[in-house]
Amino acid sequence: xxxxxxxxxxxxxxxxxxxxxxxxxxxxxxxxxxxxxxxxxxxxxxxxxxxxxxxxxxxxxxxxxxxxxxxxxxxxxxxxxxxxxxxxxxxxxxxxxxxxxxxxxxxxxxxxxxxxxxxxxxxxxxxxxxxxxxxxxxxxxxxxxxxxxxxxxxxxxxxxxxxxxxxxxxxxxxxxxxxxxxxxxxxxxxxxxxxxxxxxxxxxxxxxxxxxxxxxxxxxxxxxxxxxxxxxxxxxxxxxxxxxxxxxxxxxxxxxxxxxxxxxxxxxxxxxxxxxxxxxxxxxxxxxxxxxxxxxxxxxxxxxxxxxxxxxxxxxxxxxxxxxxxxxxxxxxxxxxxxxxxxxxxxxxxxxxxxxxxxxxx
Numbered sequence: 001x002x003x004x005x006x007x008x009x010x011x012x013x014x015x016x017x018x019x020x021x022x023x024x025x026x027x028x029x030x031x032x033x034x035x036x037x038x039x040x041x042x043x044x045x046x047x048x049x050x051x052x053x054x055x056x057x058x059x060x061x062x063x064x065x066x067x068x069x070x071x072x073x074x075x076x077x078x079x080x081x082x083x084x085x086x087x088x089x090x091x092x093x094x095x096x097x098x099x100x101x102x103x104x105x106x107x108x109x110x111x112x113x114x115x116x117x118x119x120x121x122x123x124x125x126x127x128x129x130x131x132x133x134x135x136x137x138x139x140x141x142x143x144x145x146x147x148x149x150x151x152x153x154x155x156x157x158x159x160x161x162x163x164x165x166x167x168x169x170x171x172x173x174x175x176x177x178x179x180x181x182x183x184x185x186x187x188x189x190x191x192x193x194x195x196x197x198x199x200x201x202x203x204x205x206x207x208x209x210x211x212x213x214x215x216x217x218x219x220x221x222x223x224x225x226x227x228x229x230x231x232x233x234x235x236x237x238x239x240x241x242x243x244x245x246x247x248x249x250x251x252x253x254x255x256x257x258x259x260x261x262x263x264x265x266x267x268x269x270x271x272x273x274x275x276x277x278x279x280x281x282x283x284x285x286x287x288x289x290x291x292x293x294x295x296x297x298x299x300x301x302x303x304x305x306x307x308x309x310x311x312x313x314x315x316x317x318x319x320x321x322x323x324x325x326x327x328x329x330x331x332x333x334x335x336x337x338x339x340x341x342x343x344x345x346x347x348x349x350x351x352x353x354x355x356x357x358x359x360x361x362x
Contacts, residue, residue: 174221178193182276190277203216205325234303235301327339
């Protein structure tokens with residue numbers, strides 16, 4: 001009996017020792033895991049990117065220059081101070097001007113004052129034309145340009161366009177071809193300086209009349225067929241009569257039917273139609289015009305169109321539905337006029353057979 005009890009006690013003590021060892025190992029593992037997590041959190045807090053502090057506006061720097069005695073005496077004997085030229089349109093209080101600094105290679109009209117003594121602090125000069133360590137001060141304003149400035153721009157732009165008329169620019173070459181053909185009765189539609197379908201059709205008609213291969217391309221032989229060095233553009237002044245003829249066109253057909261006439265709505269539309277041009281081309285010729293403010297006295301640069309003078313009376317009118325053209329020929333089948341047109345898109349509405357003109361209203 002005693003032997004059995006002692007054996008039970010030994011087994012119990014052994015199990016208790018084993019349980020204590022297992023619990024100690026698990027406790028150590030927990031402490032190691034908590035330590036690793038704490039080190040990771042501290043490392044993240046230390047290495048995380050910190051937001052940059054807000055940039056405070058710095059006060060204007062005052063630059064002082066120490067001149068040698070010889071340079072100082074020369075500056076005192078021959079001062080180079082000059083006043084800034086007056087601006088033609090001073091900015092009113094409600095429309096402040098903007099002052100900016102141009103690069104240092106900009107020609108200067110003012111030079112900063114030379115300090116009288118080495119220790120004197122000279123405030124920076126921000127007047128127009130003043131030279132600063134950052135460059136030359138220039139004036140930029142949001143005020144409208146004066147009439148003299150606009151006139152100078154018009155003259156410069158007008159001279160530039162006439163100078164480019166004989167240049168190799170593709171746009172001006174196409175515009176020159178369109179205008180020269182229109183003066184001879186070969187129309188390419190609205191003058192726009194673009195080599196589109198209608199312009200190529202007009203070129204083919206022109207080339208055929210001149211005895212050239214009708215390719216529709218503006219090649220060297222075709223350019224040489226346009227004789228003369230006539231001006232391409234002219235100036236047109238909007239009159240009171242033209243402005244009085246503008247009307248507001250309603251959107252509905254009922255409103256349109258109640259009008260006395262269907263006239264032009266804007267100055268841009270009126271000028272474009274009067275000089276056979278696309279509105280975009282008129283804008284190109286007049287980049288400085290605000291068309292919402294255009295009125296009486298506005299000077300507009302427009303193509304120099306002329307009235308077509310026919311050498312003989314047309315005898316035959318030929319309408320091509322395939323090429324969408326209307327052409328007039330004389331008795332010898334010489335081409336006199338060429339116009340792009342679109343007639344009877346619906347096949348059932350197209351005329352059949354030969355038609356004869358009964359009446360002519362001039």
